[in-house]
Amino acid sequence: MTSKYETEPKGYTMTTVMQEAARCLLCEDAPCSKACPAHTNPAKFIRSVRFRNVKGAAETIRENNALGAICARVCPTERYCESACTRAKIDGPIDIGGIQRYVTDMERKENMQILHAGKENGMNVAIIGSGPAGLQAAATLRQKGYGVDIYEKNAKAGGYLTYGIPEYRLPEAIVDYEVQRIVNLGSNIKYNVAVGKDITMDDLKAKYDAVIVAIGASAAKTIPMFEHNICTESAISFLARAKENKGKLDDLPDNVLVIGGGDVAMDVVTTLKKLGVTHVTDMVYEEFSEFKASKKELEGAQKEGVTIVDGYVPTDVRQNKVTFKHRKIDSEMTITADKIILAIGQKVDADGLNIDIQHNEIPFRKVRFHTKDPKVFATGDIVDGDKTVVYAVQKGKEVAEEIDRVLGGQDND
Amino acid sequence: MIKKDLSIDSLGVHFENPFCLSSSPVGNCYEMCKNAYDAGWGGIVYKTLSPDHFVIDEVSPRFSQLTKEDTPFVAFKNMEQLAEHPMAQDLADMRRLKKEYPDKVLIASIMGETPQDWTNLAKLVTEAGADMIELNFSCPQMTSHTMGSDVGTNPELCKTNCEAVKKGTNLPVLAKMTPNIMTMIPVVKACLEGGADGVSSINTVKSITDIDLDNKVALPSINGKSAVSGLSGKAVKPIALRFLQQIRSAAGLEQLPVSGIGGIETWEDAAEFILLGASTLQVTTAIMQYGYRIIDDLTNGLMHYMDEQGVDHLKDLVGIANKNILPTNQLDRDYKVYPKIDWDKCIGCGRCFISCQDGAHQAMGWDDDKRLPTFDKSKCVGCQLCALVCPVGAIKLGLVEMKPGRKGDPAKVDASTFQLPNAEN
Ligand SMILES: Cc1cc2nc3c(=O)[nH]c(=O)nc-3n(C[C@H](O)[C@H](O)[C@H](O)COP(=O)(O)OP(=O)(O)OC[C@H]3O[C@@H](n4cnc5c(N)ncnc54)[C@H](O)[C@@H]3O)c2cc1C
Ligand SMILES: Cc1cc2nc3c(=O)[nH]c(=O)nc-3n(C[C@H](O)[C@H](O)[C@H](O)COP(=O)(O)O)c2cc1C
Ligand code: SF4
């Protein structure tokens, strides 16, 4: 039997997706489509479903979003398309993510090949990092006829899709499938190559017409007092181990303390619960009224029975004993746990790449995606804009367009 | 719970309520009919009996359906013929039903091939204790041209068969009409001349619901082939209502007892048939989809309607809408009524705009910034398409105006009779 950790919620059937599509008002100049950061055009693909054209729906999604099956599962839709949905004025928004998942599931079952490589234009681009930004940039460039090599320091592609987002929300098989599509377009992924260590930036610049840095924020932030604490692990390290081992971790104790209150923290606590940890306590800096995690994620964690305490900051740690103080009221508590997981954010690790990073981003430039080096471009989480998969997708598209503009490849379109 | 008298008399037979199973698999044996009676149905038209020498040999599968969005059974297509049991068994079942349910109505449906058959069948079902006989002149999927709906389009044959039936019985006789015809009137009149006392209308509409796009065959596919056959269910209701209205408005037929059939699912459908002149009602498809239990809401809903209307006897409602149905050339064409948007209800979806632009007269515009419709009265023709597509019922009938050059007082146009299907008040 597949474990709770490996089980994603059930998707729509042909009948139930039609019920949901029939709720859609088919709006004029649809606000949902305007609110999708990657222009996936939900109003159009929902209308296709309504008129029983699932293949057409799949084309709309795929042509706008090379990671459509992933976005369907992980997009914080309540902040994007669904927040704008007119239907919410009647009862609730259309479940756009759910419909998108149904369509892309059908696309997979039908083995549709929607994207095609463009005629080779003789120019080549190197992409550093195979997260969503790098993958989408590769897809767009291949459609325009550029040769694409992706350099990835890890053994698998996907960035946080593969090493972060838990299996029950985003099955590895889906990521592998989406990556394979992009490989099938003719992108070449070179695994286990860390640029700046195994190969230099100068090598890449010499060999390619342009270089895209899409390295994301792959290192964990920490708090000095936890730096040498042997009971402490970072959220992304824990989530990566859980995903790589399909949830089969044999070092899980019965009592885990998690610090942090964003979506990553919610993933950690929910994963712990799904893996059978009895006592999961989450200490959160923000109070509930100012909570960072999405409602959906928070509710998921609460449903699993996680103890969430809001408004506390850690003030002292001794081995496995952490003392917290409330930020506003006079209150202190000490928690003893068998393991501590820090989920307080990620930061960029651009060692050896010779690019400026300030506050985890490349400083804003007049022309977006350019770095100080005219041959080097940047995209994804390391440039301004939301730190989400769908934003990474859009930034991936846009950086490819920008390179195409600079290299004059538009003639090839 | 509301209690109203739903009983009605038709052709001298007392129905405790007007709701009957129509002749079909829903009333095909003792057990089924017993369950239907117990559930509260007022009468049953037993599945059509035919002479034993006419061999009934059904296909499999035998149904298909028309869907829309997520709605199944918008219409239902069947390829069934008549009762498959040996006649003796059906007659025994009928006899037993009548004995156990003396106060419920049992109508026998019959179909013969020769006049002799019709006489014999009439005799047999009369002896079995039926209260009434329905003559099936209208099944569109018979394998013989001397049976079924081909007969129902031929007034002469209908008359002859009615005469033959009358030789075998003195029970009241209903002739069941086919809708696969331009006008039923000559057929109805021929049946009455032949001795029928009333009609049942309609049987199923000849149809093809859908095609299997891979195998290029209509559905249901019977070993790779299919045939035109009868459509029933909600989508045929408008056709059934129009025939009912036509019959009851024809000179000399204004008081004809009609058993209304075709797409009845809710008490509202039932009330519509009654208002157009049906005194009893028959149902199949809705029962096939949902079961006998739908009788609860048919009867209770109809009681509430009577209550709202201040009516104590169902017969007072029969046929009273027909006076308001006129030939199109007699309608008032002197005024138009404009739509009126209730801005508190409007959610800014733009559907009225899209439909008026592409399907009407470009009177509804669209304000991109406000995301709200705009209205240009000078272009509006008052068709009210916009009101029909609005998903929240925000568009109502507004200002009434006389057309240029027409006499009349807009205030005298009876706006209270304007009702839009989706306008929630
Ligand atoms: C636990 C977790 C859950 C999340 N959940 C969601 C969610 O539900 N919805 C959502 O929209 N977003 C979510 N996010 C955020 C989302 O994953 C990121 O915004 C997105 O992955 C950023 O994409 P990217 O391509 O910029 O970078 P990344 O996904 O970080 O990918 C960067 C890639 O570059 C590689 N790399 C880095 N340095 C080098 C180098 N020097 N040489 C070669 N390769 C290198 C890395 O190994 C990695 O594969 C989540 C993040 C985390 C951590
Ligand atoms: C499966 C099926 C079998 C039917 N068999 C008969 C029949 O044997 N005799 C008959 O007079 N009508 C028969 N009919 C027609 C129904 O009695 C009825 O006239 C028609 O279905 C319209 O009513 P409805 O919309 O409530 O189903 C049959 C209908 C269906 C769906
Ligand atoms: S905004 Fe909502 S209701 Fe309107 S088209 Fe988009 S999904 Fe449908």
Ligand code: SF4
């Ligand atoms: S009534 Fe007809 S013409 Fe007038 S606004 Fe509505 S749709 Fe347009």
Ligand code: SF4
């Ligand atoms: S259809 Fe109704 S809700 Fe939609 S814009 Fe028009 S008036 Fe408003």
